[in-house]
Amino acid sequence: MSAKTLMRQFLSENKWAYAISILAIIISNFINVQFPHILGRFTNALEAHRLNLRDVLVYAILLFVVGVVYVQFYAIGQYRNGKLGREFEYLLRRRLFAHWEVLSTEYFRHKSIGDLLNHAMNDIRQVREALSGGLNILTNAVFLLLATLIMTFTTVSMKLTVVSMIPLLFIPLFIVWFGPQIRTSSRKVQEALSDMSDLTEESLSSIRLIKATANEDVETERFRAKVDHIVHQQLTLFRRSATFQAFIPTMSSISFAIALLYGGYLTLSHQIQLGAFVAFTLYIGQLVQPLQQIGFVINNFQRASASLTRLQVLLDERPSITDSAHPIELGYVRGEIEVNLPSFQYADGQVPALRNIRFHLMPGQTLGIVGRTGSGKTTLVNLLPRIFDPPAGTIFLDGHDIRDIRLEALRQSIAYVPQDGFLFSTSVGENISFGDANASREQIEEAARAAQVYDDIASFPDGFDTVIGERGVTLSGGQRQRTAIARAFLKSSPILILDDSLSAVDMKTEKRIIEELEKVRQHKTTLIIAHRLSAVRHADLILVLENGEIVERGTHDELIRLDGVYAKTYHMQQQGEALRA
Numbered sequence: 001m002s003a004k005t006l007m008r009q010f011l012s013e014n015k016w017a018y019a020i021s022i023l024a025i026i027i028s029n030f031i032n033v034q035f036p037h038i039l040g041r042f043t044n045a046l047e048a049h050r051l052n053l054r055d056v057l058v059y060a061i062l063l064f065v066v067g068v069v070y071v072q073f074y075a076i077g078q079y080r081n082g083k084l085g086r087e088f089e090y091l092l093r094r095r096l097f098a099h100w101e102v103l104s105t106e107y108f109r110h111k112s113i114g115d116l117l118n119h120a121m122n123d124i125r126q127v128r129e130a131l132s133g134g135l136n137i138l139t140n141a142v143f144l145l146l147a148t149l150i151m152t153f154t155t156v157s158m159k160l161t162v163v164s165m166i167p168l169l170f171i172p173l174f175i176v177w178f179g180p181q182i183r184t185s186s187r188k189v190q191e192a193l194s195d196m197s198d199l200t201e202e203s204l205s206s207i208r209l210i211k212a213t214a215n216e217d218v219e220t221e222r223f224r225a226k227v228d229h230i231v232h233q234q235l236t237l238f239r240r241s242a243t244f245q246a247f248i249p250t251m252s253s254i255s256f257a258i259a260l261l262y263g264g265y266l267t268l269s270h271q272i273q274l275g276a277f278v279a280f281t282l283y284i285g286q287l288v289q290p291l292q293q294i295g296f297v298i299n300n301f302q303r304a305s306a307s308l309t310r311l312q313v314l315l316d317e318r319p320s321i322t323d324s325a326h327p328i329e330l331g332y333v334r335g336e337i338e339v340n341l342p343s344f345q346y347a348d349g350q351v352p353a354l355r356n357i358r359f360h361l362m363p364g365q366t367l368g369i370v371g372r373t374g375s376g377k378t379t380l381v382n383l384l385p386r387i388f389d390p391p392a393g394t395i396f397l398d399g400h401d402i403r404d405i406r407l408e409a410l411r412q413s414i415a416y417v418p419q420d421g422f423l424f425s426t427s428v429g430e431n432i433s434f435g436d437a438n439a440s441r442e443q444i445e446e447a448a449r450a451a452q453v454y455d456d457i458a459s460f461p462d463g464f465d466t467v468i469g470e471r472g473v474t475l476s477g478g479q480r481q482r483t484a485i486a487r488a489f490l491k492s493s494p495i496l497i498l499d500d501s502l503s504a505v506d507m508k509t510e511k512r513i514i515e516e517l518e519k520v521r522q523h524k525t526t527l528i529i530a531h532r533l534s535a536v537r538h539a540d541l542i543l544v545l546e547n548g549e550i551v552e553r554g555t556h557d558e559l560i561r562l563d564g565v566y567a568k569t570y571h572m573q574q575q576g577e578a579l580r581a
């Protein structure tokens with residue numbers, strides 16, 4: 001659903017809530033315009049010497065009561081509109097997040113995270129501001145204007161009102177002319193900010209490299225240029241906004257001067273009473289702020305409309321990997337995997353990343369995948385959960401083409417440990433139980449023991465409740481990998497994929513994890529990518545990949561006998577280990 005449709009739907013679902021808050025603001029305005037009127041009557045009575053002290057007290061109490069009632073209604077309107085705006089903001093954020101979750105990995109490869117965050121934060125906030133603050137101010141300004149016109153027409157002078165208000169008619173014309181310029185500036189600022197977020201993210205995530213290569217100056221200069229660009233764009237926006245907003249009070253001041261001139265003349269020539277003149281000047285004074293605010297709101301609405309268009313583009317993005325028309329619901333999954341893949345090429349790849357990949361794994365078997373960097377190992381295991389889509393009829397799970405299986409069921413059946421062992425900034429325990437909210441503490445601890453990370457976690461300040469991340473503890477590469485493995489051990493899925501997930505742990509720990517794996521994987525079909533061949537020794541089948549093709553295949557013993565790439569690498573690694581020991 002697009003952002004605009006979402007907004008229309010939200011407004012329609014909450015029309016009564018909006019009606020009540022707008023009504024409260026309208027009532028507050030009609031109460032507010034009683035101020036000048038009461039003061040006008042007070043001035044007339046004072047001039048005619050018709051007031052005693054008791055009357056003065058009554059006027060004072062009247063003004064006080066009017067003030068209190070006005071504030072009550074105004075606050076109700078403000079509060080309710082503000083609340084609705086927040087509710088819409090969270091609705092939009094949830095929708096956007098849910099939308100991102102179904103988009104394919106390919107989409108995120110071409111989008112910067114900074115840009116996406118900017119959308120989520122700034123654009124949504126902009127829309128919310130228009131829907132709560134903007135709507136409040138607009139309603140307030142329009143009805144204050146209306147209430148003032150009614151009061152001045154009926155209690156002061158229609159002629160004086162019309163003449164004094166002429167300058168104000170220029171405001172809409174000016175807005176139509178100047179508004180688009182502000183919109184363009186606003187877009188450029190958002191884009192520049194987004195660029196800066198990207199650069200910040202990039203610099204911070206590569207800070208070690210920058211320091212190690214003594215490239216701080218280059219980075220600082222790159223950052224300075226970006227900041228200069230933003231400042232320039234922002235100054236243009238401020239200049240335009242300032243001109244825009246200055247125009248309105250200028251017109252109001254001219255209006256005020258006419259009111260004094262013409263109103264003064266009408267009073268001197270006894271065509272209106274002194275009280276009416278005083279009330280009128282107060283009315284004009286009371287209008288200056290809402291008129292300024294109208295400018296601000298229109299400004300705000302224009303920015304919100306630009307934000308809404310950008311959000312629209314995001315929400316219109318369709319996921320490229322979806323369920324087939326009649327997806328198969330997998331019940332019990334045995335874990336039999338058959339791959340018969342003549343070729344796989346990335347959408348933006350020049351040559352196929354994989355060619356002639358054929359193997360068959362029975363439930364509970366282990367496949368080891370080895371090969372040089374860039375040989376296609378990750379690509380191969382990414383096809384199984386359809387992170388990238390394989391051609392139809394090439395990969396089968398329990399005899400079904402994986403493209404025909406319901407995507408959620410397919411992914412549920414796979415526990416995947418990525419290379420970097422990604423962790424969320426929540427507690428270690430929650431990281432392990434991610435995806436299984438019902439896991440007990442005993443199960444979490446058991447998984448941690450199997451992944452050889454229990455002792456590490458136990459030594460953290462709050463054990464399993466220790467928070468990981470910016471304000472929490474920092475885990476070493478090995479600890480991260482083992483925590484991610486514990487997460488996979490806990491997930492009761494029939495297929496387990498370890499994508500070079502043991503690279504940062506030492507040989508001894510690796511051996512213990514593999515032993516545990518043997519126990520855990522009794523019924524699990526396991527795919528292990530490894531650079532260190534000791535991690536796949538025990539596998540039922542080992543594939544050696546080179547440039548996307550299988551160059552050797554067999555068990556460890558068979559490959560050693562073959563005396564090819566595998567055997568050479570294995571002996572080399574063994575010698576390396578012996579030297580290190």
Ligand SMILES: Nc1ncnc2c1ncn2[C@@H]1O[C@H](COP(=O)(O)OP(=O)(O)OP(=O)(O)O)[C@@H](O)[C@H]1O
Pocket residue numbers: 109346347348349353371372373374375376377378379380
């Ligand atoms: N999303 C992608 N789009 C286009 N090409 C890709 C994508 N991911 C990987 N490639 C390319 O596909 C080839 C195989 O990469 P892959 O990551 O599968 O290798 P790998 O054997 O897992 O390497 P490593 O051991 O470094 O993880 C490489 O040439 C890589 O540049």
